[in-house]
Amino acid sequence: MNVIEVETLEDERLAVFARLTEAQLRNRLEPEKGIFIAESPKVIRRALDAGMRPLSYLMEHKWLDEVREMVEAHPAEDGGEVPVFTGSREVLAQLTGFELTRGVLCAMRRPQLPSxxxxxxxxxxxxxxxxxxxxxxxxxxxxxxxxxxxxxxxxxxxxxxxxxxxxxxxxxxxxxxxxxxxxxxxxxxxxxxxxxxxxxxxxxxxxxxxxxxxxxxxxxxxxxxxxxxxxxxxxxxxxxxxxxxxxxxxxxxxxxxxxxxxxxxxxxxxxxxxxxxxx
Structure with a gap:
């Protein structure tokens, strides 16, 4: 599992979790690049089971072992490992503006909607x-x-x-x-x-x-x-x-x-x- 310790809140790779608005995530001008955020292991599993593609995770240290199997079973779009950003409760609260009461966030690619x-x-x-x-x-x-x-x-x-x-x-x-x-x-x-x-x-x-x-x-x-x-x-x-x-x-x-x-x-x-x- 590609675990990355959060060392700075300014890391641009974390913008999807902390600094982008819902409208920016949705990216209507380029829907194929749109992103949404799923919260909690249960919700994330349902999304993955439905074929949603993970882009990155953000979670507290204590969740790493619990979600390891789930993360490793669903590779990135290019077939590689999905980055898993992690840190203490205090650091992640500073980043997101709220405590991760559900433990895990996952940025995912928006699906293409049928007619x-x-x-x-x-x-x-x-x-x-x-x-x-x-x-x-x-x-x-x-x-x-x-x-x-x-x-x-x-x-x-x-x-x-x-x-x-x-x-x-x-x-x-x-x-x-x-x-x-x-x-x-x-x-x-x-x-x-x-x-x-x-x-x-x-x-x-x-x-x-x-x-x-x-x-x-x-x-x-x-x-x-x-x-x-x-x-x-x-x-x-x-x-x-x-x-x-x-x-x-x-x-x-x-x-x-x-x-x-x-x-x-x-x-x-x-x-x-x-x-x-x-x-």
């Missing part, structure tokens, strides 16, 4: 989730975790939805973002909802807008549940789905509420919807 059509064909998807403009990374991570647990075949994120590979989203998902196939449905805000919903229709999907409306059907509706291919569309925190999206979907669907509660957090609502509609 919507390729993803749906490859997965033979029958139930997909569409995340419209979700802006909270915690919610995105929680929704991916529910999607994995409850059998959603794929997740599509609209152009205004936050990045599923953002560090916090990956952490909250417990690495399930690497287990559920996903891609973006459009590159700019102009690609959704009109063009995006048309693409789903062309792939044979009916669309279900999760929204509070007088014209909605219950999530237990028999016709809804009997659809062969269904896209479950969930909207941003607070405002929910845009009126334009709701108007163009085949169904508007509500989760029955009690005790005067008007709605659920979008992550909680997604779990209810997936449980009922995936079946």
């Amino acid at each position: 919507v059509e390729e993803l749906l064909e490859q997965t033979h998807a029958r139930r997909v989730a569409v995340l419209e403009g979700i802006v909270d990374h915690t919610n995105v991570g929680a929704m991916f975790r529910s999607a994995a647990a409850l059998g959603v075949d794929a997740v599509l994120v609209t152009p205004t939805c936050c990045d599923p590979l953002y560090r916090r989203a990956v952490r909250v998902s417990m690495g399930t973002v690497f287990q559920v196939p996903w891609t973006r449905i459009g590159e700019s805000a102009h690609d959704w909802p009109d063009a995006g919903l048309e693409r789903l229709r062309a792939c044979g999907f009916k669309t279900a807008a999760m929204a509070l409306s007088d014209n909605s059907v219950s999530i237990k509706d028999e016709a809804l549940n009997a659809e062969e291919r269904l896209a479950i569309v969930l909207g941003t925190e607070g405002d929910g789905l845009s009126p334009r999206t709701i108007a163009q979907c085949d169904y508007t669907v509500r989760i029955p509420m009690r005790h005067g509660v008007d709605s659920l957090n979008v992550a909680a609502a997604s779990a209810v919807a997936f449980y009922q509609l995936v079946g």
Whole structure:
């Protein structure tokens, strides 16, 4: 294992962990060079098992023996050893600005995302989730975790939805973002909802807008549940789905509420919807 002791906080090789913003890591102008950060051995293992390529690690001394087998089993892109930067808890806290409570960070190469059509064909998807403009990374991570647990075949994120590979989203998902196939449905805000919903229709999907409306059907509706291919569309925190999206979907669907509660957090609502509609 290529272990490198952290001697200076100014080492440029450590910039990926400490000095680059999420936008710089993502590198949209050159996505093939984009990077994301995975935290904790469990999450990193799930990423590696899904074929993600490690670029470098950062960890406290005490983790070296525990992750040795994992690190050595997954070489660098050029076939060589992946550098493992290590140091004391105090030194690494100075570098990252926080204590590594989960012990290990790994910088990984961003995967090339397939088109919507390729993803749906490859997965033979029958139930997909569409995340419209979700802006909270915690919610995105929680929704991916529910999607994995409850059998959603794929997740599509609209152009205004936050990045599923953002560090916090990956952490909250417990690495399930690497287990559920996903891609973006459009590159700019102009690609959704009109063009995006048309693409789903062309792939044979009916669309279900999760929204509070007088014209909605219950999530237990028999016709809804009997659809062969269904896209479950969930909207941003607070405002929910845009009126334009709701108007163009085949169904508007509500989760029955009690005790005067008007709605659920979008992550909680997604779990209810997936449980009922995936079946």
